[in-house]
Amino acid sequence: MGWIVRLFVLMQLVHVVFCWGKHGHYAVCKIAEGYLTKDAMATVKELLPDYANGELASVCSWPDDIKWYYRWYWTSPLHYVDTPSFKCNYKYGRDCYDSAGRRNNCVTGAIFNYTKQLFSAYQGYNPNLKYNLTEALIFLAHYMADVHQPLHVGFTGDLGGTILKVRWYRKKTNLHHVWDTLIIDTAVKTFYGSDLSTMVRAIQRNITDAWSSDIASWKSCRHHDRVCPNLYAAESVRLACNFAYKNATPGSILEDDYFLSRLPVVEKRLAQGGIRLAAVLNQLLNFEVKIGQSL
Numbered sequence: 001m002g003w004i005v006r007l008f009v010l011m012q013l014v015h016v017v018f019c020w021g022k023h024g025h026y027a028v029c030k031i032a033e034g035y036l037t038k039d040a041m042a043t044v045k046e047l048l049p050d051y052a053n054g055e056l057a058s059v060c061s062w063p064d065d066i067k068w069y070y071r072w073y074w075t076s077p078l079h080y081v082d083t084p085s086f087k088c089n090y091k092y093g094r095d096c097y098d099s100a101g102r103r104n105n106c107v108t109g110a111i112f113n114y115t116k117q118l119f120s121a122y123q124g125y126n127p128n129l130k131y132n133l134t135e136a137l138i139f140l141a142h143y144m145a146d147v148h149q150p151l152h153v154g155f156t157g158d159l160g161g162t163i164l165k166v167r168w169y170r171k172k173t174n175l176h177h178v179w180d181t182l183i184i185d186t187a188v189k190t191f192y193g194s195d196l197s198t199m200v201r202a203i204q205r206n207i208t209d210a211w212s213s214d215i216a217s218w219k220s221c222r223h224h225d226r227v228c229p230n231l232y233a234a235e236s237v238r239l240a241c242n243f244a245y246k247n248a249t250p251g252s253i254l255e256d257d258y259f260l261s262r263l264p265v266v267e268k269r270l271a272q273g274g275i276r277l278a279a280v281l282n283q284l285l286n287f288e289v290k291i292g293q294s295l
């Protein structure tokens with residue numbers, strides 16, 4: 001019995017090792033910064049710790065850095081939500097729970113929670129100061145990015161691709177890590193002169209150019225909801241099925257064909273994560289609207 005428990009714990013640990021890498025989180029938050037209103041940007045800067053030097057993107061990986069500390073261990077299931085293998089769909093009530101069966105402990109539940117915390121503090125009714133709003137901001141920025149990584153809404157059976165062994169060119173790795181880090185890192189090296197900022201600028205150009213007519217639909221949620229993580233998760237699992245898992249069975253060697261056809265998907269998800277993060281922060285942190293309405 002003991003070894004089964006240990007194996008189970010080990011599998012859970014393996015699962016949460018990975019997240020959009022530092023580059024992915026930086027890109028999403030950098031893109032979001034460019035679309036914040038003046039008021040939202042001012043509030044973000046007030047909330048950021050001094051060491052961020054007013055740059056949201058510089059702290060967006062923080063939830064990955066701290067999730068192994070005892071104090072923060074409870075946050076580790078909040079980076080993803082797994083779905084039944086091969087179903088290719090997502091349902092909050094069916095899928096959002098952690099390994100101990102606690103409901104709402106998943107990435108979409110976390111986005112709802114931190115949105116609510118910031119809303120209650122900044123938009124009027126029942127300001128609840130028990131929340132640490134700096135943490136709420138950084139967690140929200142981080143999890144908004146994670147939910148856009150297709151394999152953060154991957155199958156339960158392979159723990160979102162973390163135990164699905166593949167090769168990335170010659171390197172032994174797992175499919176989850178390919179999507180968190182290796183596609184982005186290979187693109188930065190191959191196409192962007194090893195400079196992440198150049199890649200971010202290329203994505204920003206696509207937002208104002210090729211994708212400009214899609215932006216309104218990316219930002220909108222049904223029923224005028226402020227944020228719609230269930231929609232983002234449903235998109236992610238569809239992309240996981242159609243792109244991430246496709247032609248990536250255990251032992252596959254993933255090379256140019258896979259890289260070149262999946263990179264546009266990764267770049268679009270980074271863009272959508274950034275645009276949607278800015279959209280929700282603009283709604284939550286817009287003091288001017290609140291003051292204007294109360295006069």
Ligand SMILES: [Zn+2]
Pocket residue numbers: 018019020063064079142146
């Ligand atoms: Zn994460």
